[in-house]
Amino acid sequence: MQKHIDTGYLLKILENFLKIASPSGMTDNMVRAVCDELKTMGISYELTRRGAIRAHIQGRKKHPRRAVVAHLDTLGGMVKGLKKNGRISVVPVGTWSARFAEGARVSIHSDDGSTYRGTILPLKASGHCYNTEVDEQPSSWENLEIRLDEKCSTLDKLWNLGLRVGDFVSIDTAPEMDTNGFINSRFLDDKAGVAAILAAAKALIDNEITPTLDCYLLFTISEEVGIGASHVLRGDVAEMVTIDNGTIAPDQNTCEFGATIAMKDSSGPFDFHLSKHLIDLCAEHELEFSRDVFLHYRSDAAAALQAGSDIRTALVCFGLDASHGYERTHIHSLSTVSALISAYISSPPLFSEEKNVIGPEKNYPLISRHSEKKPQ
Numbered sequence: 001m002q003k004h005i006d007t008g009y010l011l012k013i014l015e016n017f018l019k020i021a022s023p024s025g026m027t028d029n030m031v032r033a034v035c036d037e038l039k040t041m042g043i044s045y046e047l048t049r050r051g052a053i054r055a056h057i058q059g060r061k062k063h064p065r066r067a068v069v070a071h072l073d074t075l076g077g078m079v080k081g082l083k084k085n086g087r088i089s090v091v092p093v094g095t096w097s098a099r100f101a102e103g104a105r106v107s108i109h110s111d112d113g114s115t116y117r118g119t120i121l122p123l124k125a126s127g128h129c130y131n132t133e134v135d136e137q138p139s140s141w142e143n144l145e146i147r148l149d150e151k152c153s154t155l156d157k158l159w160n161l162g163l164r165v166g167d168f169v170s171i172d173t174a175p176e177m178d179t180n181g182f183i184n185s186r187f188l189d190d191k192a193g194v195a196a197i198l199a200a201a202k203a204l205i206d207n208e209i210t211p212t213l214d215c216y217l218l219f220t221i222s223e224e225v226g227i228g229a230s231h232v233l234r235g236d237v238a239e240m241v242t243i244d245n246g247t248i249a250p251d252q253n254t255c256e257f258g259a260t261i262a263m264k265d266s267s268g269p270f271d272f273h274l275s276k277h278l279i280d281l282c283a284e285h286e287l288e289f290s291r292d293v294f295l296h297y298r299s300d301a302a303a304a305l306q307a308g309s310d311i312r313t314a315l316v317c318f319g320l321d322a323s324h325g326y327e328r329t330h331i332h333s334l335s336t337v338s339a340l341i342s343a344y345i346s347s348p349p350l351f352s353e354e355k356n357v358i359g360p361e362k363n364y365p366l367i368s369r370h371s372e373k374k375p376q
């Protein structure tokens, strides 16, 4: 299945998406970009009232339906206040450490559509001025401000430029794609997941594979602020696989160059049968994979379940180092995840019964451990 993935396409759309600012709450341009890709591939879609995307790939059977989901929104910031010295105080959108905001280049989006450039800096930014106090100032959002690249040293000037409390601040992603496959950029979470889903859809279309069951491709717009896939689902979706990042860290078991099946996150264990089904698909298609358990993590899946959806959920991750900071992934991990998504969409139903009721025990998916990576 991995050979079907057009990695050139995956990288191209990822690079394009990383250039589009989409902090939670300001996702319209990113929604448009994904709609354009769907249109090009001839995949039908609709937008929800709030602007999330529900695309539809037709299968041989309509029920039970499947869904694969990733989020279009990213972390970002918002203007908290206009300061008397012409600087701007800022608060985070989504959960991320001020440590990773220091030095970031940003755009501030004003009401009239103008964009102003600037840098997020610690209040004590100059070593020549503050000496060791630069190191002693705690890293916190209260200790940051935006230096605007405008002739601007008073609150009045900020006001006259049209800047207001509540303006969105988008953070430059600074993407760098190396020929050895490493991809460095902010907000690979979850633009890499979005690109992996689209590349999986393209693989199905290019190879004229008709999925067994109808499948929705869902793209949500407020995962980073905890809302996730709560409003984009329809009642007829029986299974949903979330595509998001897996964390690379000393005590984690995430596969840096393959796919990771998350067995549990902070919202609880994922669906046993659906997770096993994905593990079996990895083994069957010889996709490098591992399993992991995440402690401080929630995704689109948790939001859907907490909103009351009666669905099976699973989480498939691409390997991501320094998530919500200076992130890095690898193209092999993304293409493996993409191959797993297309294998999943084209796989037989989880249960033999058409309506996804539990069938006889012999029809249950069983684990095959062949290609499983041993924890290091």
Ligand SMILES: [Zn+2]
Residues within 6 Å of the ligand: 071, 189, 190, 223, 244, 245
């Ligand atoms: Zn994410």
